[in-house]
Amino acid sequence: MRIRRCGETALLIETENVLGWYAALTARPLPGVVDLVPAAETLLVQYESDFKTLVSRLSEVTPAALTEFHADPVTIPVRYDGADLADVAKATGLSEDEVVTVHTGPEYTVAFTGFAPGFGYLTGLDERLRLPRRDTPRTRVPAGAVAVAGEYTGVYPRPSPGGWHLLGSTTAPLWDPTREQPALLRPGTTVRFEAVASLPPVPSREEPSATGDGGIEVVHCGPLGTVQDTGRSGYASLGVGRSGAADAAAAALANRLLGNLPPAACLELSFGATLRFRQPARVVVTGATCALTRDGRGEAMNAPFAVHAGETLVVGPAVAGLRSYVAVRGGLDVPVTLGSRSTDVLSGLGPDPLAPGVVLPIGDAYEVPPPAVEVAPVRAPSTDDLVVHVLPGPRDDWFTEDAMTTFLSHRYEVTAESNRVGVRLSGPALRRSRDGELPTEGMVAGSVQVPPNGAPIVFLADHPVTGGYPVIAVVRAADLPLIAQARPGQAVRFTRSGTPRRSAARSHPGT
Numbered sequence: 001m002r003i004r005r006c007g008e009t010a011l012l013i014e015t016e017n018v019l020g021w022y023a024a025l026t027a028r029p030l031p032g033v034v035d036l037v038p039a040a041e042t043l044l045v046q047y048e049s050d051f052k053t054l055v056s057r058l059s060e061v062t063p064a065a066l067t068e069f070h071a072d073p074v075t076i077p078v079r080y081d082g083a084d085l086a087d088v089a090k091a092t093g094l095s096e097d098e099v100v101t102v103h104t105g106p107e108y109t110v111a112f113t114g115f116a117p118g119f120g121y122l123t124g125l126d127e128r129l130r131l132p133r134r135d136t137p138r139t140r141v142p143a144g145a146v147a148v149a150g151e152y153t154g155v156y157p158r159p160s161p162g163g164w165h166l167l168g169s170t171t172a173p174l175w176d177p178t179r180e181q182p183a184l185l186r187p188g189t190t191v192r193f194e195a196v197a198s199l200p201p202v203p204s205r206e207e208p209s210a211t212g213d214g215g216i217e218v219v220h221c222g223p224l225g226t227v228q229d230t231g232r233s234g235y236a237s238l239g240v241g242r243s244g245a246a247d248a249a250a251a252a253l254a255n256r257l258l259g260n261l262p263p264a265a266c267l268e269l270s271f272g273a274t275l276r277f278r279q280p281a282r283v284v285v286t287g288a289t290c291a292l293t294r295d296g297r298g299e300a301m302n303a304p305f306a307v308h309a310g311e312t313l314v315v316g317p318a319v320a321g322l323r324s325y326v327a328v329r330g331g332l333d334v335p336v337t338l339g340s341r342s343t344d345v346l347s348g349l350g351p352d353p354l355a356p357g358v359v360l361p362i363g364d365a366y367e368v369p370p371p372a373v374e375v376a377p378v379r380a381p382s383t384d385d386l387v388v389h390v391l392p393g394p395r396d397d398w399f400t401e402d403a404m405t406t407f408l409s410h411r412y413e414v415t416a417e418s419n420r421v422g423v424r425l426s427g428p429a430l431r432r433s434r435d436g437e438l439p440t441e442g443m444v445a446g447s448v449q450v451p452p453n454g455a456p457i458v459f460l461a462d463h464p465v466t467g468g469y470p471v472i473a474v475v476r477a478a479d480l481p482l483i484a485q486a487r488p489g490q491a492v493r494f495t496r497s498g499t500p501r502r503s504a505a506r507s508h509p510g511t
Helices: 018-027 051-058 085-094 094-103 248-258 401-409 477-484
Strands: 001-007 010-014 033-038 042-045 074-080 109-116 116-123 138-140 145-149 152-155 160-161 165-169 190-194 216-221 225-228 268-271 274-276 279-296 297-299 306-309 312-328 386-392 411-414 421-427 447-449 458-460 471-475 491-496 504-506
Touching: 001 051, 010 051, 018 033, 018 042, 018 109, 033 109, 042 051, 074 165, 085 094, 085 165, 094 165, 094 190, 248 268, 248 279, 248 312, 248 477, 268 274, 386 477, 401 471, 401 491, 471 477
Parallel strands: 074 190, 386 491
Antiparallel strands: 001 010, 001 504, 010 042, 033 042, 109 116, 109 190, 116 152, 138 160, 145 152, 145 165, 216 274, 225 268, 268 312, 274 312, 279 297, 279 306, 279 312, 386 471, 411 421, 411 491, 421 458, 447 458, 447 471
16 A cells, blocks of 8 residues: 555555545544545545544554455446447457447446546446447537446446446436435445436426525626535535635635625626625625626625615626625625535535626525724735745656656746636646556545646636546645635646655555
């Protein structure tokens, strides 16, 4: 077993028995461990404790054997009518009926999840069906599509882009956040596919509707306006990331200024909004600096103010930073999904992005009176390069020494393709020191992932749970709000953190 440090609050366990480690740490969680992400050859452990202490405790863990798994087996009915069935038959030299027979023959095991909530990577695929991904991925694969790629087979829980070969379809309820176990396919679950002539209909589910005459009505909103709170943790092994406010410090400040509970939900705005209040409220706006007008009268950033019923608040575009946070005393009382009210744009969980006509109820998520000091410093515009501190690793050994020097000595620029998933950068390409592909492994917020073109991407709040490109470094937690507020065109420089580097370690020989 080898341990690689992954930023300040996560580590990667490299092991041939990923599911055994996952089962052992799930059955007897270690103090301070908050989430686990099993992957192809690694287990990502996210923690809130001390790195050295956790490594010591891991040396005392005995991984479970595969025979110790007790997950209920799952049988998935499939209508083999996929768009790529004929092409797969041609590529493998099998008939279409033989492809179906070969695919339904094995018993599969969910090795790990990722890509989308409830998407399981199933091992056990017959070698005759192991094909590389499509040269051109589809922009939209329908929910329920059964597919193969490489050594895996899987089922798409929701519509999404994808480059796997589509063999058929199913209506099995792969993902339902209202269930006690949201994911049908969890790591360690055994799965069989059964060929059927027809499928039962997909059960419909009524969405909750807003009630009452109060709340906040969205009159106008720029793109990427969402509801956010502190996010959802503990579901990464099911393919669900934390999400939450991209600039967590700004959202926390807003709640603190209003006396709200820390998890209270607020609005995250990237390009302003016009909001009509149907009831009186105490409001504060933090984060990116912008002009505020309440029925034509100016208001100050980082200082709570009263809004009367019927009044309209206009939040202008940011002049410094990118994301502004509008909070009300009591928080926004939108429905909770897996313990959070956050919108996750990658997974599709939580409320839809803001749009005209949406009415947001106001809740009662407060526990103390508003603080006596009701003002905080406002961020001033700056033309200086943004300096972001990073910890090298966990995959810095995939890059040349010149690549790390380049990364830490040159300036990069934020591109317009950036969003809540990640900040895409343009600048000097980072060259790899080895060929081949990195097996899929867990990712954390702040990971600086480098695809084959060499252009780094810094993952933000809605990043994928797993990824297949090497991570050269991880942004320190204290600097995540800085990179989250970087605007397109902003110049960024990375510097090595002052924390001593310990990207890899060996645990006790007995493990």
